[in-house]
Structure formats: structure tokens, C-alpha cells
Amino acid sequence: MAVFVALGAFLMTLVGGWAAQRVTDRRHLVLGLAGGLMLGAAGLDLLPEAVEAAGHEVFGVPQALLLFVGGFLLAHLVERLLAGRQASHGAYNGGRHDHHAPQLGMAAAAALVGHSLMDGIAIGAAFQAGGGMGATVALAVITHDFADGFNTYTITSLYGNERRKALAMLFAAALAPVAGAASTLLFTMPQELLGSYLGFFGGVLLYLAAAEILPEAHHDHPARSTLLCTVAGVAFIWLVTGVAE
Template identity: 65%
Template sequence: MTAILVAAGAFLMTLVGGFVAQRTGDRRHLVLGFAAGLMLGVVAFDLLPEALSQAPQEVHGVPQALLMFTAGFLTIHCVERAVAIHRAHENEYASHTHALGHAHAHAGRDTPGVGLTAAGALVGHSLMDGFAIGAAFQAGGTVGTVVAIAVVAHDFADGFNTYTVTRLYGNNRRRALSLLAADALAPVTGAAITLLFTIPERILGLYLGFFAGFLLYLATSDILPEAHSPHPSRSTLLCTLVGVGFMWLVIGLAG
């Protein structure tokens, strides 16, 4: 039941991210930088150690958990390539000079389907976020807490990106809000699914490894580039370092 309550927090944070996307100011890069730091911290300090402890068996000299870590990273990379999420990011990089709003509107005017597909992929990985919360609480309270913090922080950026990418490609506000609502409900659904069964320890270790690779990709390929593209500043980097340090502190206290 704790997992469901935490997933409800992810639900609210996703909506907050979408709300901020509608009223974005000049400080969103700091929030995204901090969220990326949280994600990096939870991967390095908790998910990978826990995955290795629960799935230490080796395949051709490499722990299974690390193979799943690599598989998670490559899976989301292939998915994003397939749905052209990064096409949106590349358009942003090219247009962050003058007349930002005009450039974005022009970039997406003729391709609303791309925005819907990209947002749909984001909803899919939010479902995985909820599943990760439930799986992590099955692994233990400490793992569940740190994964929950990272996922809830990440879901702010997720809601922000879902609304932004939908609108970027020319979809109307109502459609963007509908996808934002689906993205917010996805982690609650994922967490609820894990209440129906208990995951064996070895399988849980493999999943945590997979999710670690998934989170690392999102942090390094989506969140950090988006944070730095409009504002390549020291303050964004500092927020990322603070996010990593915060996760170190949380894990140390919880241990």
C-alpha cells in the first residue's frame, strides 16, 4: 500500500511538471538539473548495488544485473530513436537563439503525430516508473524510499516533457492535457500491478538493474541536455551536484 501512496505523489508531481510547462520561466533548467542529479545518485548509490546483491550470478564473466543494466540503457535508447523524441530536442537546440516561441511553433506545425508518439512513449516509461516503485518496496524499505524520491523528482520533468513535446509538434492544448493526465495516472497503475504478485529476489535484482540503465539514459540523454541547452550555466551544474549529494545523504541516513 505504501507503493500506491508514493505513486500518488508521482501522479501529483507529474501534474505539477505539466503546469510549470504551461507557465515556464527562466529557472526550469535548475529544476531539471537537480532532477538529473537525483537520478544519477539513485542509480550509482542504490539501484546498482542492490541489483548486484540480488542477482550476482555471472554470464560469460559479467554479473547478470550489469547485463540487464546495459539492456535497460540500450532499450530506452532504441525506443527513443524509433519514436524520434530526440528530433524534438534537436529542434530546440537549433532554435535557442532568438524568437524561441516562434521557432518552436514552426518546428512542429506539420507533424502532430510525432508529438503524440513521443508523448505516448513517455507515458509508457511512467508506467515503468510505477512498477519500479512497487518492485523497490518489495526489495526493502530503504530501496523503496530512495527509488521513490528519484522517481517522484523525475516525474516532474516527465510531466514537463510530456506537455512540451506534445505542444511542440503542433497538437492543441486539450490533447496535450489529455496526455499529461495519462502520464500522471501511469505510475499509479504500475505500482498497483505489483500488489498482485511478489517478485522473486533474483528476478527483482534483474529488474532493478534494467531500471538503473533506464534511469541513467533518461538522466544523461534527455534531462541533462534539456537542462543545459538553453542555459549552459554553472548554476545548472551545481544543482546536478546537489541532487547527487542529496541522494548520497538520503541513502547514508536510511542505511
């Protein structure tokens, strides 16, 4: 089931890459909804489930909460390191990208592929916890993978790489969640480890929503409709979580 659902992430990543080549004025609404779905999944479903599954405390704080914060901080650290590397290599010059650093674009795209692989593992792990959890995580990941596909194609081509290389990285990012979900068929996570992983992944998901997806959605279109899409995404996850319970 997890692998079948991961095929949705595969398709959504390709759709995101296709949209990167044909950007429309409605992209901000899609990203606003994606950010809301990711925020709702992290705060309303992943975190409570993680705390319940990994209830062990470390210095008075539930282990899952520590890993939730750790996931958020690690995602922030990786993003800052990539930004620092771009700056040190002259990737930005007066607000414009240096097109003579194609390897930097490939490295950033490879990081996105690795992230998509972890998305697939998260889907598989969530289905091990239960169908309701699996459906919620899958929905958040599939929606988020639109942005992954969009960003993978954009960042590869933005630094001067040929179109065929951008397409190759896009297909790698699309296949990664399927491979990640398939890997979970080979093992079953212990309950505490599963809760810890879901807590960590929830922190990463929250960072991606708060620091990347939502700011990008409102960057060029700070419209009320974008905010409504975000609220609708959170409300939908709340509804799905309530029905699953």
C-alpha cells in the same frame, strides 16, 4: 505504501505539465537537481542493490550489470528510433517542428506514458526490496516525473495537437505511475527477478539523466548554479542511501 508514494509522482507530473505552460527562468535548476537525483539513484543505490539481489553471472559478468547496460542501450535505441521517425516524417525543417504531424506528437507522448507506467512498477518493486530502497527510487522517480510532465505536454502541443489532447496525455502520464505501483500489489517478484529488474531500470534511469535531463538543464543555462544543483542531488542520494543502511 507504494501506491501512496506513487501519488507523489502523479502530482509532480501535473506540476511539470503546468510548468510547461508557464516556463520560468528557474527551470534549469529544477532539471539540474532532477538529473543529479536520478544519477545518484542509478549509480549509488539501484546498481549495488541489483548486483546483490541478482548475483548470477553470465559469461563472467553479473547478470544485473548486463541488464543495467541493456536498459541504457534500450532507452538509447528507443530515443534514436523516435528521432529517426521524426526526421523521416519531416518533423524538423530548418530547426523548426512541422505542425502538420500531430499524430507523431501523440505517439511520442504515448511512449512517455508507457515509460511512466514502468516508473510506477519500479516504485512498487523497490518497496518489495525494502523501505530504504523504495524511498530512494520513489524520490528519483518523483523528481524525474516533473520532466515527464513537462515533456508530455510540450511534445503533444508542439506538433499541432489541440490543448485538450495535450492535457489528456498529461493526465494519462500522471495516472500511469499510480497504476504501475498498484499492479505490484498483485504479485511479489522473486529476489533474482527483482534484482534484474532494478538493474535494468537503473540503466534506463542513467540514460534519461545523462542524455536528456542534464543536457536540457545546461542547454540554455550552462550556469555554475545548475551544476551545483546536480552535485547536490547526487550527494543527497548518497546521504539517503547511507542513512538507510
